Amino acid sequence: MKVAAVIVTYNRKMLLLETLRGVASQSRPVDRIFLIDNASTDGTAESLEAEGWMEYPKLSYMRMSRNLGGAGGFERGMRLAHQAGYDWIWTMDDDVEPDNNTLEIMLSYQDISQCINATKIFTENGEVQYWEQFYDFATGRLVDLKNVSFYSGREWCPVNVACFEGMLISRELVDVIGFPDPSYFIYHDDTAYGVKASFHTCVIYVRHAVFRKKIYGYGDPNPFRSYYMIRNSFRLKRDSFNAAPVGHSTKFSNFLFFLNLLKYSIHAFRQQPGLKMIEALVKGWSDGIRGR
Template identity: 30%
Template structure:
Protein backbone atom coordinates (compact mmCIF):
# COMPACT_ATOMS: atom_id res chain seq x y z
CA UNK A 1 0.00 0.00 0.00
CA UNK A 2 1.27 3.44 -0.91
CA UNK A 3 1.75 5.95 1.87
CA UNK A 4 -1.22 8.26 2.30
CA UNK A 5 -0.46 11.75 1.05
CA UNK A 6 -2.35 15.00 0.88
CA UNK A 7 -3.81 15.30 -2.61
CA UNK A 8 -4.85 18.32 -4.60
CA UNK A 9 -8.26 17.70 -6.10
CA UNK A 10 -10.28 20.07 -8.26
CA UNK A 11 -13.99 19.39 -8.74
CA UNK A 12 -15.66 20.18 -12.07
CA UNK A 13 -19.46 20.38 -12.24
CA UNK A 14 -21.54 21.22 -15.30
CA UNK A 15 -24.89 22.87 -14.58
CA UNK A 16 -27.92 23.58 -16.72
CA UNK A 17 -31.32 24.66 -15.35
CA UNK A 18 -31.14 22.56 -12.19
CA UNK A 19 -30.99 25.26 -9.57
CA UNK A 20 -32.27 23.14 -6.67
CA UNK A 21 -30.22 20.05 -7.48
CA UNK A 22 -27.08 22.07 -8.07
CA UNK A 23 -27.40 23.59 -4.62
CA UNK A 24 -27.66 20.08 -3.11
CA UNK A 25 -24.59 19.01 -5.06
CA UNK A 26 -22.57 22.00 -3.87
CA UNK A 27 -23.74 21.62 -0.28
CA UNK A 28 -22.50 18.01 -0.39
CA UNK A 29 -19.13 19.09 -1.77
CA UNK A 30 -18.78 21.42 1.19
CA UNK A 31 -19.24 18.45 3.54
CA UNK A 32 -16.52 16.22 2.07
CA UNK A 33 -14.21 14.67 4.63
CA UNK A 34 -11.33 15.06 2.18
CA UNK A 35 -10.69 18.72 1.30
CA UNK A 36 -10.99 20.11 -2.21
CA UNK A 37 -8.50 22.53 -3.72
CA UNK A 38 -11.15 24.20 -5.88
CA UNK A 39 -14.70 23.81 -7.16
CA UNK A 40 -15.26 24.85 -10.78
CA UNK A 41 -18.89 25.12 -11.91
CA UNK A 42 -19.70 25.62 -15.58
CA UNK A 43 -23.09 27.29 -16.10
CA UNK A 44 -24.20 26.15 -19.55
CA UNK A 45 -26.26 29.29 -20.35
CA UNK A 46 -29.00 28.40 -17.87
CA UNK A 47 -32.27 30.30 -17.98
CA UNK A 48 -33.40 29.71 -14.38
CA UNK A 49 -31.64 30.68 -11.15
CA UNK A 50 -28.68 28.37 -11.71
CA UNK A 51 -26.34 31.22 -12.61
CA UNK A 52 -27.05 32.95 -9.32
CA UNK A 53 -26.31 29.77 -7.37
CA UNK A 54 -23.01 29.43 -9.23
CA UNK A 55 -22.06 33.01 -8.35
CA UNK A 56 -23.15 33.00 -4.71
CA UNK A 57 -22.62 29.51 -3.28
CA UNK A 58 -19.70 29.62 -0.81
CA UNK A 59 -18.19 26.35 -2.04
CA UNK A 60 -17.69 27.60 -5.60
CA UNK A 61 -14.21 29.01 -6.13
CA UNK A 62 -14.37 29.38 -9.92
CA UNK A 63 -17.72 30.25 -11.54
CA UNK A 64 -17.70 29.84 -15.32
CA UNK A 65 -20.58 31.17 -17.44
CA UNK A 66 -20.92 30.13 -21.07
CA UNK A 67 -22.96 32.33 -23.40
CA UNK A 68 -24.36 29.32 -25.27
CA UNK A 69 -25.52 25.92 -24.08
CA UNK A 70 -22.84 23.51 -25.29
CA UNK A 71 -24.47 20.45 -23.74
CA UNK A 72 -22.89 18.20 -21.18
CA UNK A 73 -20.05 17.36 -23.58
CA UNK A 74 -19.14 20.99 -24.17
CA UNK A 75 -19.56 21.92 -20.54
CA UNK A 76 -17.18 19.21 -19.37
CA UNK A 77 -14.67 20.01 -22.09
CA UNK A 78 -14.68 23.66 -20.98
CA UNK A 79 -14.57 22.85 -17.26
CA UNK A 80 -11.78 20.31 -17.56
CA UNK A 81 -9.80 22.67 -19.79
CA UNK A 82 -10.23 25.38 -17.13
CA UNK A 83 -8.92 23.00 -14.45
CA UNK A 84 -5.96 22.03 -16.62
CA UNK A 85 -4.92 25.63 -17.27
CA UNK A 86 -5.80 27.34 -13.97
CA UNK A 87 -4.67 24.61 -11.53
CA UNK A 88 -1.43 23.21 -12.97
CA UNK A 89 -0.34 21.77 -9.61
CA UNK A 90 -3.54 19.78 -9.01
CA UNK A 91 -3.27 15.99 -9.08
CA UNK A 92 -6.89 15.02 -9.68
CA UNK A 93 -10.01 16.31 -11.41
CA UNK A 94 -13.28 15.11 -9.84
CA UNK A 95 -15.99 15.23 -12.51
CA UNK A 96 -19.74 15.14 -11.83
CA UNK A 97 -23.16 16.20 -13.08
CA UNK A 98 -25.23 18.86 -11.33
CA UNK A 99 -27.78 16.25 -10.18
CA UNK A 100 -25.08 14.29 -8.34
CA UNK A 101 -24.99 14.44 -4.53
CA UNK A 102 -21.88 12.77 -3.07
CA UNK A 103 -21.88 11.23 0.38
CA UNK A 104 -19.44 12.95 2.81
CA UNK A 105 -16.79 10.23 2.32
CA UNK A 106 -17.22 9.87 -1.46
CA UNK A 107 -13.96 11.57 -2.38
CA UNK A 108 -12.03 10.11 0.56
CA UNK A 109 -12.99 6.57 -0.47
CA UNK A 110 -11.80 7.13 -4.02
CA UNK A 111 -8.46 8.42 -2.76
CA UNK A 112 -8.24 5.56 -0.25
CA UNK A 113 -8.66 3.01 -3.03
CA UNK A 114 -6.05 4.78 -5.14
CA UNK A 115 -3.62 4.70 -2.23
CA UNK A 116 -4.26 0.98 -1.63
CA UNK A 117 -3.75 0.01 -5.28
CA UNK A 118 -0.14 -1.01 -6.09
CA UNK A 119 0.06 1.17 -9.17
CA UNK A 120 -1.27 4.43 -10.62
CA UNK A 121 -4.91 4.16 -11.70
CA UNK A 122 -5.89 6.75 -14.30
CA UNK A 123 -9.51 6.85 -13.14
CA UNK A 124 -11.61 5.87 -10.13
CA UNK A 125 -15.42 5.81 -10.30
CA UNK A 126 -18.02 6.08 -7.53
CA UNK A 127 -21.09 3.91 -7.04
CA UNK A 128 -24.16 5.89 -8.12
CA UNK A 129 -27.45 5.20 -6.36
CA UNK A 130 -30.94 6.60 -6.87
CA UNK A 131 -33.23 8.39 -4.38
CA UNK A 132 -34.14 5.07 -2.72
CA UNK A 133 -30.55 3.85 -2.42
CA UNK A 134 -30.75 1.29 -5.23
CA UNK A 135 -27.87 1.21 -7.69
CA UNK A 136 -28.54 3.42 -10.69
CA UNK A 137 -28.39 1.31 -13.89
CA UNK A 138 -27.52 4.38 -15.96
CA UNK A 139 -24.14 4.69 -14.29
CA UNK A 140 -22.79 1.16 -13.94
CA UNK A 141 -19.24 1.22 -15.29
CA UNK A 142 -18.44 -1.28 -18.05
CA UNK A 143 -16.31 -4.10 -16.62
CA UNK A 144 -12.86 -4.79 -18.01
CA UNK A 145 -12.78 -7.89 -20.21
CA UNK A 146 -9.66 -10.01 -20.64
CA UNK A 147 -7.70 -8.50 -17.77
CA UNK A 148 -4.81 -10.43 -16.25
CA UNK A 149 -5.68 -12.16 -13.00
CA UNK A 150 -2.90 -10.39 -11.11
CA UNK A 151 -4.43 -7.00 -11.89
CA UNK A 152 -7.85 -8.18 -10.74
CA UNK A 153 -6.33 -9.29 -7.44
CA UNK A 154 -4.68 -5.88 -7.05
CA UNK A 155 -8.07 -4.22 -7.57
CA UNK A 156 -9.76 -6.51 -5.06
CA UNK A 157 -7.11 -5.69 -2.49
CA UNK A 158 -8.01 -2.02 -2.93
CA UNK A 159 -11.74 -2.76 -2.57
CA UNK A 160 -12.31 -2.04 -6.26
CA UNK A 161 -13.32 -3.61 -9.57
CA UNK A 162 -11.44 -3.02 -12.86
CA UNK A 163 -13.52 -1.16 -15.46
CA UNK A 164 -13.19 -0.23 -19.12
CA UNK A 165 -15.25 3.00 -19.06
CA UNK A 166 -17.40 5.06 -16.70
CA UNK A 167 -19.93 7.89 -16.66
CA UNK A 168 -19.38 11.53 -15.75
CA UNK A 169 -21.67 11.24 -12.73
CA UNK A 170 -18.69 10.88 -10.39
CA UNK A 171 -15.22 9.99 -11.60
CA UNK A 172 -11.83 10.98 -10.28
CA UNK A 173 -9.34 11.39 -13.12
CA UNK A 174 -5.59 11.77 -12.78
CA UNK A 175 -4.81 15.20 -14.19
CA UNK A 176 -1.61 14.10 -15.92
CA UNK A 177 -3.63 11.52 -17.86
CA UNK A 178 -5.91 14.26 -19.20
CA UNK A 179 -2.80 16.02 -20.48
CA UNK A 180 -1.85 12.78 -22.21
CA UNK A 181 -5.12 12.02 -24.03
CA UNK A 182 -6.81 15.41 -24.33
CA UNK A 183 -10.30 16.70 -23.56
CA UNK A 184 -13.78 15.24 -24.10
CA UNK A 185 -15.22 15.85 -27.58
CA UNK A 186 -17.51 18.88 -27.20
CA UNK A 187 -19.27 18.21 -30.53
CA UNK A 188 -21.07 15.22 -28.96
CA UNK A 189 -23.24 17.77 -27.09
CA UNK A 190 -25.28 15.10 -25.30
CA UNK A 191 -24.64 11.41 -24.52
CA UNK A 192 -21.67 9.11 -25.00
CA UNK A 193 -19.11 11.86 -24.49
CA UNK A 194 -18.19 10.22 -21.20
CA UNK A 195 -18.07 6.77 -22.85
CA UNK A 196 -15.71 8.01 -25.56
CA UNK A 197 -13.50 9.99 -23.16
CA UNK A 198 -13.13 7.30 -20.49
CA UNK A 199 -12.72 4.47 -23.02
CA UNK A 200 -9.96 6.48 -24.69
CA UNK A 201 -8.42 7.19 -21.30
CA UNK A 202 -8.50 3.55 -20.20
CA UNK A 203 -7.43 1.97 -23.47
CA UNK A 204 -4.01 1.28 -21.96
CA UNK A 205 -4.52 2.41 -18.37
CA UNK A 206 -6.18 1.11 -15.19
CA UNK A 207 -9.65 2.26 -14.17
CA UNK A 208 -11.27 1.23 -10.89
CA UNK A 209 -14.90 1.12 -9.73
CA UNK A 210 -15.00 1.83 -5.97
CA UNK A 211 -18.32 0.73 -4.40
CA UNK A 212 -17.39 2.30 -1.04
CA UNK A 213 -17.53 5.74 -2.70
CA UNK A 214 -21.25 6.51 -2.95
CA UNK A 215 -23.06 9.34 -4.69
CA UNK A 216 -26.76 9.87 -5.31
CA UNK A 217 -27.77 10.46 -8.91
CA UNK A 218 -31.07 12.25 -8.54
CA UNK A 219 -32.68 11.66 -11.94
CA UNK A 220 -36.46 11.92 -12.21
CA UNK A 221 -36.77 8.25 -13.14
CA UNK A 222 -34.76 5.14 -12.36
CA UNK A 223 -33.65 3.77 -15.72
CA UNK A 224 -30.79 3.28 -18.13
CA UNK A 225 -30.06 4.32 -21.68
CA UNK A 226 -32.61 1.86 -23.06
CA UNK A 227 -35.46 4.09 -21.86
CA UNK A 228 -37.31 5.75 -24.76
CA UNK A 229 -35.36 8.94 -25.54
CA UNK A 230 -37.70 10.22 -28.27
CA UNK A 231 -36.12 12.75 -30.69
CA UNK A 232 -32.92 12.85 -28.64
CA UNK A 233 -32.18 9.33 -29.88
CA UNK A 234 -30.32 11.00 -32.74
CA UNK A 235 -27.57 12.00 -30.29
CA UNK A 236 -27.21 8.40 -29.14
CA UNK A 237 -26.96 7.09 -32.71
CA UNK A 238 -24.78 9.89 -34.12
CA UNK A 239 -22.34 9.89 -31.23
CA UNK A 240 -21.96 6.11 -31.10
CA UNK A 241 -21.24 6.05 -34.83
CA UNK A 242 -18.75 8.87 -34.40
CA UNK A 243 -17.17 6.95 -31.54
CA UNK A 244 -16.73 3.78 -33.59
CA UNK A 245 -15.75 5.40 -36.89
CA UNK A 246 -14.02 8.70 -36.07
CA UNK A 247 -12.21 8.04 -32.80
CA UNK A 248 -9.90 5.33 -31.57
CA UNK A 249 -10.86 4.45 -27.99
CA UNK A 250 -10.72 0.64 -28.35
CA UNK A 251 -8.36 -2.15 -29.21
CA UNK A 252 -9.23 -3.88 -32.49
CA UNK A 253 -10.77 -6.90 -30.79
CA UNK A 254 -13.03 -4.67 -28.66
CA UNK A 255 -14.84 -3.01 -31.57
CA UNK A 256 -17.19 -5.90 -32.42
CA UNK A 257 -17.87 -6.42 -28.72
CA UNK A 258 -18.96 -2.84 -28.02
CA UNK A 259 -20.59 -2.18 -31.39
CA UNK A 260 -22.63 -5.36 -31.03
CA UNK A 261 -23.66 -4.26 -27.54
CA UNK A 262 -24.81 -0.90 -28.91
CA UNK A 263 -26.88 -2.50 -31.67
CA UNK A 264 -28.58 -4.79 -29.16
CA UNK A 265 -29.31 -1.80 -26.94
CA UNK A 266 -30.84 0.10 -29.86
CA UNK A 267 -33.03 -2.90 -30.60
CA UNK A 268 -34.29 -2.99 -27.02
CA UNK A 269 -34.95 0.76 -27.18
CA UNK A 270 -37.11 0.33 -30.29
CA UNK A 271 -38.92 -2.62 -28.77
CA UNK A 272 -39.82 -0.66 -25.64
CA UNK A 273 -40.75 2.56 -27.45
CA UNK A 274 -44.34 3.82 -27.43
CA UNK A 275 -43.67 6.08 -30.43
CA UNK A 276 -41.52 4.20 -32.89
CA UNK A 277 -42.04 6.60 -35.83
CA UNK A 278 -40.42 9.41 -33.79
CA UNK A 279 -37.62 7.08 -32.73
CA UNK A 280 -37.05 5.90 -36.29
CA UNK A 281 -36.89 9.49 -37.58
CA UNK A 282 -34.30 10.27 -34.89
CA UNK A 283 -32.39 7.12 -35.84
CA UNK A 284 -32.17 8.21 -39.48
CA UNK A 285 -31.17 11.75 -38.46
CA UNK A 286 -28.39 10.37 -36.29
CA UNK A 287 -27.02 8.24 -39.11
CA UNK A 288 -27.10 11.19 -41.51
CA UNK A 289 -25.32 13.50 -39.07
CA UNK A 290 -22.67 10.89 -38.33
CA UNK A 291 -21.50 11.01 -41.95
CA UNK A 292 -19.99 14.44 -41.26
CA UNK A 293 -16.97 14.55 -38.98
CA UNK A 294 -17.55 16.15 -35.57
CA UNK A 295 -16.28 19.69 -35.12
CA UNK A 296 -13.07 20.11 -33.18
CA UNK A 297 -13.24 21.61 -29.71
CA UNK A 298 -11.64 24.78 -31.06
CA UNK A 299 -14.43 25.07 -33.65
CA UNK A 300 -17.16 24.48 -31.06
CA UNK A 301 -15.74 27.20 -28.79
CA UNK A 302 -14.58 29.58 -31.53
CA UNK A 303 -16.66 32.48 -30.15
CA UNK A 304 -16.57 31.43 -26.49
CA UNK A 305 -14.81 32.71 -23.40
CA UNK A 306 -13.54 29.14 -23.04
CA UNK A 307 -11.47 29.17 -26.25
CA UNK A 308 -8.14 30.15 -24.58
CA UNK A 309 -8.45 27.29 -22.08
CA UNK A 310 -9.40 24.85 -24.83
CA UNK A 311 -6.40 25.91 -26.93
CA UNK A 312 -4.01 25.71 -23.96
CA UNK A 313 -5.29 22.29 -22.88
CA UNK A 314 -5.04 20.97 -26.45
CA UNK A 315 -1.42 22.08 -26.90
Protein backbone atom coordinates in the same frame (compact mmCIF):
# COMPACT_ATOMS: atom_id res chain seq x y z
CA MET B 1 -1.74 17.66 -3.88
CA LYS B 2 -4.61 19.83 -5.10
CA VAL B 3 -8.07 18.61 -6.15
CA ALA B 4 -10.58 20.56 -8.22
CA ALA B 5 -14.21 19.59 -8.64
CA VAL B 6 -15.87 20.27 -12.01
CA ILE B 7 -19.68 20.50 -11.96
CA VAL B 8 -21.78 20.97 -15.11
CA THR B 9 -25.33 22.26 -14.70
CA TYR B 10 -28.33 23.06 -16.85
CA ASN B 11 -31.73 24.10 -15.44
CA ARG B 12 -31.55 22.13 -12.19
CA LYS B 13 -30.94 24.90 -9.68
CA MET B 14 -32.39 23.12 -6.64
CA LEU B 15 -30.52 19.87 -7.28
CA LEU B 16 -27.37 21.86 -8.01
CA LEU B 17 -27.49 23.39 -4.53
CA GLU B 18 -27.52 19.89 -3.03
CA THR B 19 -24.53 18.91 -5.19
CA LEU B 20 -22.59 21.97 -4.04
CA ARG B 21 -23.35 21.28 -0.38
CA GLY B 22 -22.10 17.72 -0.78
CA VAL B 23 -18.87 18.82 -2.43
CA ALA B 24 -18.25 21.59 0.12
CA SER B 25 -18.66 19.23 3.09
CA GLN B 26 -16.07 16.61 2.11
CA SER B 27 -13.88 15.11 4.85
CA ARG B 28 -10.99 15.69 2.47
CA PRO B 29 -11.85 19.20 1.25
CA VAL B 30 -11.65 20.12 -2.42
CA ASP B 31 -9.37 23.03 -3.23
CA ARG B 32 -11.54 24.58 -5.95
CA ILE B 33 -14.96 24.12 -7.55
CA PHE B 34 -15.34 24.99 -11.21
CA LEU B 35 -19.07 25.35 -11.93
CA ILE B 36 -19.99 25.40 -15.62
CA ASP B 37 -23.51 26.74 -16.23
CA ASN B 38 -24.71 25.67 -19.68
CA ALA B 39 -26.81 28.82 -20.23
CA SER B 40 -29.50 27.84 -17.72
CA THR B 41 -32.81 29.68 -18.03
CA ASP B 42 -34.30 28.73 -14.65
CA GLY B 43 -32.61 31.41 -12.54
CA THR B 44 -29.59 29.32 -11.56
CA ALA B 45 -27.32 32.35 -11.10
CA GLU B 46 -29.90 34.15 -8.98
CA SER B 47 -30.35 31.05 -6.82
CA LEU B 48 -26.60 30.77 -6.28
CA GLU B 49 -26.47 34.43 -5.33
CA ALA B 50 -29.37 34.09 -2.88
CA GLU B 51 -27.74 31.10 -1.18
CA GLY B 52 -24.37 32.85 -0.86
CA TRP B 53 -22.47 30.61 -3.26
CA MET B 54 -21.28 33.47 -5.43
CA GLU B 55 -19.25 34.67 -2.43
CA TYR B 56 -17.92 31.19 -1.60
CA PRO B 57 -14.13 31.60 -1.89
CA LYS B 58 -13.53 28.22 -3.55
CA LEU B 59 -16.16 28.63 -6.27
CA SER B 60 -15.33 29.68 -9.83
CA TYR B 61 -18.61 30.18 -11.69
CA MET B 62 -18.70 30.35 -15.49
CA ARG B 63 -21.89 30.83 -17.45
CA MET B 64 -21.78 29.73 -21.09
CA SER B 65 -23.44 31.83 -23.80
CA ARG B 66 -25.18 28.68 -25.09
CA ASN B 67 -25.79 25.10 -24.01
CA LEU B 68 -22.69 23.06 -24.85
CA GLY B 69 -24.19 19.81 -23.56
CA GLY B 70 -22.57 17.70 -20.90
CA ALA B 71 -19.61 16.91 -23.16
CA GLY B 72 -18.87 20.55 -23.91
CA GLY B 73 -19.35 21.57 -20.30
CA PHE B 74 -16.92 18.97 -18.98
CA GLU B 75 -14.40 19.79 -21.69
CA ARG B 76 -14.50 23.45 -20.64
CA GLY B 77 -14.38 22.76 -16.90
CA MET B 78 -11.63 20.14 -17.06
CA ARG B 79 -9.56 22.41 -19.26
CA LEU B 80 -9.86 25.24 -16.72
CA ALA B 81 -8.87 22.94 -13.85
CA HIS B 82 -5.94 21.55 -15.80
CA GLN B 83 -4.69 24.98 -16.83
CA ALA B 84 -4.90 26.09 -13.19
CA GLY B 85 -2.52 23.29 -12.21
CA TYR B 86 -4.74 20.96 -10.18
CA ASP B 87 -3.39 17.45 -9.63
CA TRP B 88 -6.76 15.65 -9.66
CA ILE B 89 -10.02 16.61 -11.37
CA TRP B 90 -13.33 15.38 -9.92
CA THR B 91 -16.26 15.56 -12.34
CA MET B 92 -19.99 15.43 -11.61
CA ASP B 93 -23.41 16.30 -12.98
CA ASP B 94 -25.91 18.49 -11.13
CA ASP B 95 -28.21 15.60 -10.13
CA VAL B 96 -25.71 13.71 -7.96
CA GLU B 97 -24.44 14.42 -4.45
CA PRO B 98 -21.34 12.79 -2.91
CA ASP B 99 -21.34 11.37 0.60
CA ASN B 100 -19.07 13.41 2.85
CA ASN B 101 -16.21 10.84 2.70
CA THR B 102 -16.42 10.05 -1.02
CA LEU B 103 -13.38 12.02 -2.17
CA GLU B 104 -11.26 10.70 0.71
CA ILE B 105 -12.12 7.11 -0.24
CA MET B 106 -11.46 7.68 -3.93
CA LEU B 107 -8.06 9.26 -3.29
CA SER B 108 -7.06 6.20 -1.24
CA TYR B 109 -6.93 4.28 -4.56
CA GLN B 110 -4.56 6.68 -6.31
CA ASP B 111 -1.71 4.15 -6.22
CA ILE B 112 -3.88 1.71 -8.18
CA SER B 113 -5.50 3.96 -10.75
CA GLN B 114 -5.37 7.39 -12.36
CA CYS B 115 -9.06 7.17 -13.34
CA ILE B 116 -11.34 6.29 -10.42
CA ASN B 117 -15.13 5.97 -10.61
CA ALA B 118 -17.72 5.97 -7.83
CA THR B 119 -20.86 3.98 -7.02
CA LYS B 120 -24.24 5.64 -7.61
CA ILE B 121 -27.24 4.97 -5.36
CA PHE B 122 -30.65 6.30 -6.39
CA THR B 123 -32.25 8.34 -3.63
CA GLU B 124 -35.75 7.46 -4.86
CA ASN B 125 -35.54 3.80 -3.85
CA GLY B 126 -32.04 3.05 -2.56
CA GLU B 127 -31.21 1.02 -5.67
CA VAL B 128 -27.54 0.70 -6.55
CA GLN B 129 -26.92 1.56 -10.18
CA TYR B 130 -25.23 -1.28 -12.03
CA TRP B 131 -22.04 0.11 -13.46
CA GLU B 132 -19.50 -2.71 -13.70
CA GLN B 133 -19.28 -2.36 -17.46
CA PHE B 134 -16.98 -3.04 -20.37
CA TYR B 135 -17.07 -1.59 -23.84
CA ASP B 136 -17.18 -4.49 -26.30
CA PHE B 137 -15.21 -3.69 -29.43
CA ALA B 138 -16.91 -6.47 -31.40
CA THR B 139 -20.46 -5.21 -31.00
CA GLY B 140 -19.92 -1.55 -30.07
CA ARG B 141 -22.08 -1.92 -26.97
CA LEU B 142 -21.63 -1.82 -23.21
CA VAL B 143 -21.55 -5.22 -21.52
CA ASP B 144 -23.09 -4.92 -18.05
CA LEU B 145 -21.76 -7.34 -15.42
CA LYS B 146 -24.40 -6.24 -12.86
CA ASN B 147 -21.81 -5.36 -10.18
CA VAL B 148 -20.87 -9.04 -9.82
CA SER B 149 -17.48 -8.11 -8.32
CA PHE B 150 -19.10 -6.20 -5.47
CA TYR B 151 -21.56 -9.02 -4.78
CA SER B 152 -18.51 -11.29 -4.58
CA GLY B 153 -17.03 -9.10 -1.85
CA ARG B 154 -14.51 -7.04 -3.80
CA GLU B 155 -13.92 -3.41 -2.84
CA TRP B 156 -13.06 -2.31 -6.37
CA CYS B 157 -13.00 -3.76 -9.86
CA PRO B 158 -11.46 -2.85 -13.23
CA VAL B 159 -13.58 -1.44 -16.06
CA ASN B 160 -12.68 0.09 -19.42
CA VAL B 161 -15.13 3.02 -19.41
CA ALA B 162 -15.65 6.09 -17.24
CA CYS B 163 -18.59 8.09 -15.94
CA PHE B 164 -18.55 11.85 -15.48
CA GLU B 165 -21.00 11.41 -12.58
CA GLY B 166 -18.12 11.21 -10.13
CA MET B 167 -15.01 10.36 -12.15
CA LEU B 168 -11.73 11.33 -10.46
CA ILE B 169 -8.85 11.64 -12.92
CA SER B 170 -5.22 12.60 -12.50
CA ARG B 171 -3.58 15.51 -14.22
CA GLU B 172 -0.90 13.18 -15.62
CA LEU B 173 -3.51 11.09 -17.42
CA VAL B 174 -5.19 14.18 -18.87
CA ASP B 175 -1.76 15.16 -20.20
CA VAL B 176 -1.75 11.90 -22.16
CA ILE B 177 -5.35 11.49 -23.38
CA GLY B 178 -6.48 15.12 -23.54
CA PHE B 179 -9.96 16.44 -22.80
CA PRO B 180 -13.47 15.14 -23.54
CA ASP B 181 -14.71 15.61 -27.10
CA PRO B 182 -17.36 18.38 -26.97
CA SER B 183 -18.90 17.29 -30.30
CA TYR B 184 -20.57 14.35 -28.52
CA PHE B 185 -22.85 16.92 -26.82
CA ILE B 186 -24.60 14.22 -24.74
CA TYR B 187 -24.23 10.43 -24.47
CA HIS B 188 -21.12 8.28 -24.70
CA ASP B 189 -18.72 11.21 -24.17
CA ASP B 190 -17.58 9.74 -20.86
CA THR B 191 -17.64 6.18 -22.26
CA ALA B 192 -15.23 7.20 -25.02
CA TYR B 193 -13.06 9.05 -22.51
CA GLY B 194 -12.86 5.98 -20.28
CA VAL B 195 -11.91 3.74 -23.20
CA LYS B 196 -9.02 6.08 -23.99
CA ALA B 197 -7.99 6.14 -20.33
CA SER B 198 -8.03 2.32 -20.12
CA PHE B 199 -5.09 2.07 -22.53
CA HIS B 200 -2.90 4.03 -20.10
CA THR B 201 -4.13 3.12 -16.60
CA CYS B 202 -6.25 0.55 -14.81
CA VAL B 203 -9.62 2.34 -14.78
CA ILE B 204 -11.45 1.25 -11.63
CA TYR B 205 -14.93 1.30 -10.10
CA VAL B 206 -15.00 1.69 -6.30
CA ARG B 207 -17.66 0.16 -4.08
CA HIS B 208 -17.71 2.41 -1.01
CA ALA B 209 -17.17 5.79 -2.68
CA VAL B 210 -20.82 6.78 -3.04
CA PHE B 211 -22.80 9.41 -4.92
CA ARG B 212 -26.52 9.84 -4.30
CA LYS B 213 -28.27 10.13 -7.66
CA LYS B 214 -31.43 12.24 -7.53
CA ILE B 215 -33.02 11.44 -10.91
CA TYR B 216 -34.01 7.80 -11.25
CA GLY B 217 -33.19 6.06 -14.51
CA TYR B 218 -32.93 7.82 -17.84
CA GLY B 219 -36.53 7.80 -19.03
CA ASP B 220 -38.00 6.36 -22.18
CA PRO B 221 -36.32 7.17 -25.51
CA ASN B 222 -37.43 10.42 -27.10
CA PRO B 223 -36.35 11.89 -30.47
CA PHE B 224 -33.72 14.18 -28.92
CA ARG B 225 -32.01 11.42 -26.88
CA SER B 226 -32.41 8.80 -29.59
CA TYR B 227 -30.66 10.95 -32.20
CA TYR B 228 -27.57 11.37 -30.02
CA MET B 229 -27.62 7.73 -28.90
CA ILE B 230 -27.49 6.53 -32.52
CA ARG B 231 -25.09 9.16 -33.86
CA ASN B 232 -22.70 8.90 -30.93
CA SER B 233 -22.61 5.11 -31.06
CA PHE B 234 -20.89 5.46 -34.44
CA ARG B 235 -18.55 8.11 -33.01
CA LEU B 236 -17.73 5.90 -30.03
CA LYS B 237 -16.87 2.94 -32.25
CA ARG B 238 -14.59 5.04 -34.45
CA ASP B 239 -12.93 6.82 -31.54
CA SER B 240 -12.39 3.60 -29.58
CA PHE B 241 -10.71 1.80 -32.47
CA ASN B 242 -8.61 4.86 -33.26
CA ALA B 243 -7.48 5.05 -29.62
CA ALA B 244 -6.63 1.36 -29.33
CA PRO B 245 -2.92 0.49 -29.65
CA VAL B 246 -3.88 -2.55 -31.75
CA GLY B 247 -7.26 -3.36 -33.23
CA HIS B 248 -9.36 -3.39 -36.32
CA SER B 249 -13.01 -3.71 -37.18
CA THR B 250 -14.09 -6.88 -39.03
CA LYS B 251 -17.12 -7.43 -41.20
CA PHE B 252 -18.64 -9.63 -38.52
CA SER B 253 -18.10 -7.06 -35.76
CA ASN B 254 -19.64 -4.40 -37.99
CA PHE B 255 -22.64 -6.66 -38.55
CA LEU B 256 -23.09 -7.09 -34.78
CA PHE B 257 -22.73 -3.36 -34.27
CA PHE B 258 -25.40 -2.53 -36.86
CA LEU B 259 -27.68 -5.23 -35.46
CA ASN B 260 -27.38 -3.78 -31.96
CA LEU B 261 -28.25 -0.27 -33.20
CA LEU B 262 -31.14 -1.62 -35.23
CA LYS B 263 -32.56 -3.24 -32.09
CA TYR B 264 -32.29 0.05 -30.24
CA SER B 265 -33.98 1.93 -33.11
CA ILE B 266 -36.92 -0.48 -33.13
CA HIS B 267 -37.23 -0.18 -29.34
CA ALA B 268 -37.13 3.63 -29.50
CA PHE B 269 -39.84 3.76 -32.16
CA ARG B 270 -42.06 1.37 -30.22
CA GLN B 271 -41.68 3.54 -27.13
CA GLN B 272 -42.57 6.75 -28.97
CA PRO B 273 -43.92 6.10 -32.48
CA GLY B 274 -44.38 9.04 -34.79
CA LEU B 275 -42.80 11.17 -37.49
CA LYS B 276 -40.46 13.03 -35.13
CA MET B 277 -38.94 9.79 -33.89
CA ILE B 278 -38.51 8.49 -37.45
CA GLU B 279 -36.78 11.73 -38.45
CA ALA B 280 -34.49 11.59 -35.40
CA LEU B 281 -33.51 7.97 -36.03
CA VAL B 282 -32.90 8.49 -39.75
CA LYS B 283 -30.79 11.60 -39.06
CA GLY B 284 -28.88 9.75 -36.31
CA TRP B 285 -28.03 6.89 -38.67
CA SER B 286 -27.15 9.27 -41.51
CA ASP B 287 -24.92 11.54 -39.42
CA GLY B 288 -23.37 8.56 -37.67
CA ILE B 289 -22.44 6.71 -40.85
CA ARG B 290 -21.10 9.89 -42.47
CA GLY B 291 -19.24 10.99 -39.35
CA ARG B 292 -21.05 14.32 -39.11
